[in-house]
Amino acid sequence: MSYHKLLQKQINKYLPEELRQDPALQHFFLAINESYSSYERDKELLNHAFSISEQEYQTLYENLNREYELKNISIEKLRQAVRNIKKENDSDINFDNEDLLIIVDYINSEVHKRKETEDNLNRTLKLLTTLLSNLNSGILVEDEHRKILYTNQLFCDMFAIAASPDQMTGIDCSDSAEQSKHYFENPDQFVTKISEVLRNKVAVFDDELKLTDGRILKRDYIPIYIDNQYRGHLWDYEDVTDRKKFENQLVDVTNIQNAILNGTDYSIIYTDTNGVIKSFNQGAEKMLGYLSSEVVGIHTPAIFHDISEVASKAKSLTQELGYEIKTGFDVFVAKSRNQSAETNEWTYIKKNKERINVLLSVSSIRNSKNEIIGYLGIARDITEQKIAETELKRSEERYRNIVENSTDIIYKINKNGYFTYVNPVAERITGYKQEELLNKQFTKLIRNDFKKETIIFYNEQIELKKPTTYYEFPITTKNGEERWIGQSVQLSELSKEDFELTALAIDVTERKNYERTIFLQKEKYQNIIANMNLGLLEVDQEEKIQYVNPGFEFISGYKAEELIGKNAAKLLVSESHLNLVKSKQKLRAEGQSDSYEVPIINKKGELKWWMISGAPNYDNKGKLIGSIGIHLDITEQKQLELDLELSKSKAEESSKAKEAFLANMSHEIRTPLNAIIGMIRELSKEKLSPKQETFVENTAIASQHLLSVLNNILDISKIEAGELQLDLHHFDLQKILNDVKSIMLAKCGEKGLYLKINHIENKNVTFIGDSSRFRQILLNLIGNAVKFTDYGGITVEYDVEDLHTGYQAVYISVSDTGVGMDESFLKNIFNKFSQEDSSTSRKYGGSGLGMAITKELIQLMNGSIEIKSQKNVGTEIVMKFLMPIGDPSKLLKNDFVSVENTGKLLNILLVEDNEFNRLVACNTLNHFNCKITEAVNGLEAIDILKSGKSFDVILMDLQMPVMDGFESTRIIREILKIATPIIALTANAFKSELELCLKLGMNDCVTKPFEEEKLLNSIYKLTQSNDQVPILEALQKQNSSKKLYDLSQLKSMSRNNDEYCKKMISLFIEQSTEALSQIIEAYAQKDLTTVHSISHRIKPSMDLMGIELLKQPIRFIEKQSRDNRDSEELKQQIYFLREVLNNTLIQLKEEEV
Amino acid sequence: MTHNVKVFLVDDDLLSLNTYRQGLENSGYKNIHLFLNGIICLNNLHQKPNIIFLNHEINDSSTFDLLKKIKQSLPSAYIILISREENIKVSIGAMKHGAFDYIVKGDDDIRKMNNVIERILSLNTI
DSSP: OOOOHHHHHHHHHHSOHHHHTOHHHHHHHHHHHHHHHHHHHHHHHHHHHHHHHHHHHHHHHHHHHHHHHHHHHHHHHHHHHHHHHSOGGGTTOOTTSSOHHHHHHHHHHHHHHHHHHHHHHHHHHHHHHHHHHHSSEEEEEEETTOBEEEEOHHHHHHTTOOSOHHHHTTOBOTTHHHHHGGGBSSHHHHHHHHHHHHHHTOOEEEEEEEBTTSOEEEEEEEEEEETTEEEEEEEEEEEOHHHHHHHHHHHHHHHHHHHHHHHSSSEEEEEOTTOBEEEEOHHHHHHHOOOHHHHTTOBSSOTTBOHHHHHHHHHHHHHHHSSOOOTTHHHHHTTTTTSSEEEEEEEEEOTTSOEEEEEEEEEEEEOTTSOEEEEEEEEEEOHHHHHHHHHHHHHHHHHHHHHHHOSSEEEEEETTSBEEEEOHHHHHHHOOOHHHHHTSBGGGGBOHHHHHHHHHHHHHHHHHTOSEEEEEEEEEOTTSOEEEEEEEEEEEESSSSOEEEEEEEEEOHHHHHHHHHHHHHHHHHHHHHHHSSSEEEEEETTOBEEEEOHHHHHHHOOOHHHHTTSBHHHHHBOHHHHHHHHHHHHHHHTTOOEEEEEEEEOTTOOEEEEEEEEEEEEOTTSOEEEEEEEEEEOHHHHHHHHHHHHHHHHHHHHHHHHHHHHHHHHHHHHHHHHHHHHHHHHHHHSOOOHHHHHHHHHHHHHHHHHHHHHHHHHHHHHHHTTOOOOOOEEEEHHHHHHHHHHHHHHHHHHHTOEEEEOOOOSSOOEEEEOHHHHHHHHHHHHHHHHHHOOSSEEEEEEEEEEOSTTEEEEEEEEEEOSOOOOHHHHHHTTSTTOOSOHHHHHHHOOOSOHHHHHHHHHHHTTOEEEEEEETTTEEEEEEEEEEEBOOGGGSOOOOHHHHHHHOOOEEEEEEOSOHHHHHHHHHHHHTTTEEEEEESSHHHHHHHHHTTOOOSEEEEESSOSSSOHHHHHHIIIIISOOOOOEEEEESOOOHHHHHHHHHTTOOEEEESSOOHHHHHHHHHHHHOSSOSOHHHHHHHHHHHSSOSOOOHHHHHHTTSOHHHHHHHHHHHHHHHHHHHHHHHHHHHTTOHHHHHHHHHHHHHHHHHTTOGGGHHHHHHHHHHHHTTOOOHHHHHHHHHHHHHHHHHHHHHHHHTO | OGGGOEEEEEOSOHHHHHHHHHHHHHTTOOEEEEESSHHHHHHTGGGOOSEEEEEEOTTOTHHHHHHHHHHHHOTTOEEEEEESSOOHHHHHHHHHTTOSEEEEOSSOHHHHHHHHHHHHHHTTOO
16 A cells, blocks of 8 residues: 555654554545545645636736737727728828727718618619619629529529529539530530639630530520629520521532532622722632732733624613713623623633623612612523534434435324324325424324224323334324325423423335235135144044144044044054055155155045145244145045046057058058159169159159158157157268259259259268258258259258357258248148148148157157248248267268278178068178078078078068077077177168167168168278277277176175065166266266266266176266366267166166166 | 164165165164155154264255264164265264264175164164
């Protein structure tokens, strides 16, 4: 336990230790300690109270001091204030006086004054407030603490403040910017700006604020300074939205105006009333090349005007206006002074002296008092327009020319159907004049029966607004003609209600007529097909019937419905002919058409013959879809045909009988005649008395005449039988004529007539032909002439004319001065047995066959004959031949002389049953150094030959008893193998017989009664070893063997198929016959290319047929012709080919087919 | 085998046609068809011949046209041109237009034709 330190000290000092522990003491001590502590505490409390009182005093003192000072300051300030307040005239007051009362009095008076002033101020303020509240601006006045002092209703309205302006007063606005910023477009900027303005405290005017609702507000800020002290500010908001809008528009308009003024190509020049240029826009600069600076201030008319133009304009204006207009500015404005504007064309001269056309519009500019203050000239460059106008005019001209001169009709009609334009073609085609048409409605021209549909057609075009249409219709022209018009019509709408039609029309009358003709024809043919007696049948590829016409129904007896879909062949054709029909159907499939006859059974079961002409039927894509058949019932014709065939065969039989009769007759007549002529010839060689000589001569003439009549009859028979053949050889025409002359001269002499025959020098007169037929023709014609001429004579003239190589034209005319003929008779002159009348016949005699034979012969020689005759004046006969030129060196020798000259004795075997004929022949031949051995028939002859006697020539009669000449020849050639030349003697001059002779191996043939010359010539030919004619030589060689061909190759190839061989042979005959004539003809034309191609073609087939004789020649011909080498040898080879091939063909025909 | 080969012979010469047919028939080819002109031959290509012998006329370009048409319609067919005359141009032209061979008409046409057919058969494509 611790005690108060002073106590402790006392204790420690005064009290022993032991006492210290005494509890009583201790308690005592504790009580003392307590006293100590209380003392301490009281002391502390006293101290504390004192210090507080001290402090309070101190503070009071200080306060008093401060107050005093303040008072002093206040008084000083008061003084100062009073001094300040004190007006200058109050100088007598001394404020430095300590006496405050003076000041107070002063202040009192001053306050009073102030009160009055304040009242005035309040009144003013009220006035101001009223003013502010009625302003068109929203006003907000704040004090320096941003408390609202004043606002007006407009401000509240502006910012949609619900409170009234009075309620607003006193509200703190320091946060208002942040609160109201959402009204503005740039809220942050608005806030920044306000704070900036408030910071600067400098007046800001005309701040533009854009509100989000589109309003634009103008804001003024006015800080309020009172005594240079900031005391608040005023916000003045004004709604300038409309004004702004208006301003913007104004700017736009101004810009536009500027753009127009400067951007335009128009030259705009403004002058004052005196014509001094005040403004010159960019357009003008551009147009004229002058700069504004160059011309402003210049007087118009200026450098860019044409003074002479101005002068002339002045003159015309003077005239127009009736008072004088001087050349000068007046010219431009004389009119516009009174009127609003005047527009004229002018010439401007550019700075580069180029002249341009302008359209100048001058208008006066007036002020508000309607006084003219200047002139505005607006000019447009119309140079290009001018050019374009000229161009347009020209093109319009051109267009009009085209339209007017068009070959088509061009016209326009308006919506009422009246013509508004027609071109000249329209006039020409309609026959109406332009004026007439222009007063007409288009429909008036249309032919009545077409009017309705035409109008309907065009109404439809108009209603449906089809831009173009084409239509054809007939019109009636002014003179009543009908013409068809085809027109393209273009619809052009002029406005919603108005339109016009432009038509381009052509006259299609011709085409229409043509179409109508075609239509009618089609109709006609369709009618024909439908109604014809021909049955028409269309079948598909399965042969099913697709269409039948009524004709087919009629001829078949079946109805169409019975036929459609059926197979016609199966229905109608008998089994035996089905194959034929099938083969025809196959042909259709190959695209071939042909016609054939087939027997059918109709529905009634009757047998009918149909002629069917079938053709494949294609669709329009060319695909075979079946066939079309036209069926003609030819049952009757068929019957006729059968009858005809019957009668033909009868006729042929009778013709054969006639031929046989003629052959027999000629033999029967010739044989004795032969004897008579021969005997007379022999008799005339005897020594006779003059009288006897005359008799013999007359007998000879009579027998010759008889012979010629007989020959004529034979000739005509041959001609009729097609048997007459020419014997071609080289001959001299002049010689023939000379012969004829010498023959006819005697006859002419008898009648006292002359006979003139001309000679030709220096021209070829050698030809290849049949000289004896020539002679025959000439003798006949001259003979006739002599016969029918009693006075004057006969003139024969001939001439030749060179034609293409190898040929000459030969003209021969025989004219007389005889009785002549009627024209009517001339027509019949070539008919058989015709003489002008029976009296003529009696008077002049003759068989009447001569001219017919002559004509036939001439035709055979490819010649022509023409007769001109005049009764009692004379007759002229002109013949014309085309003859191949002959070789004079190959003329037939004149002959028996040569036989004599050979001096060689000829051994001749004469086989002849007729005693007289033997006698004649012996007599003849004996004259020519011949030794004759006679045999009465073939058997005797063979006996003689068997006995080993050899002869140079055998003369063989053909018709003999016991064994005839044919049989004998066969035995001689085939059995006896004797090659002695055999000459047939025959009274029968028929070709068939001659061919048989040659075939049997005879070498020549002489007709009886023979002429010495001919017989001798033949003998001579056959006995000469060096024969000149290789063809005959080859023939002779060949004749001695059996056949000209060898079929072994063909047969081996065909494996002995006879059918095939026969077919091939007939093909060969057909082909070679044609080929041969082609070669001959081609060679005659010297067309070696064709000769080559044909010879090349037939070569293999000739090899196939084994024609050994031609193996080399055909190759020779082929080679020569390929090399285009013509030669004599080629010619001979071709002739050789002809001879051999002809004979081969004859043989083939007889032996193989 | 040989009996199945279908042969077309085209020639305007009936005699040649028949000769060739007989010759080929003798070699055992029985399926032979004759045509006198190219058009008919074309119209019968649906018969699908294996071999076609085509006669070529001197200076006749239509043969090549025909050849081309046949080749177009029936590419599988072997076409042999038979010409009357040896001509390099023709032979080249024939090959160019797709002919298999080219025979010049002469003395042993049939032997040549048989050879060609044998050659074709040895190709084993028919």
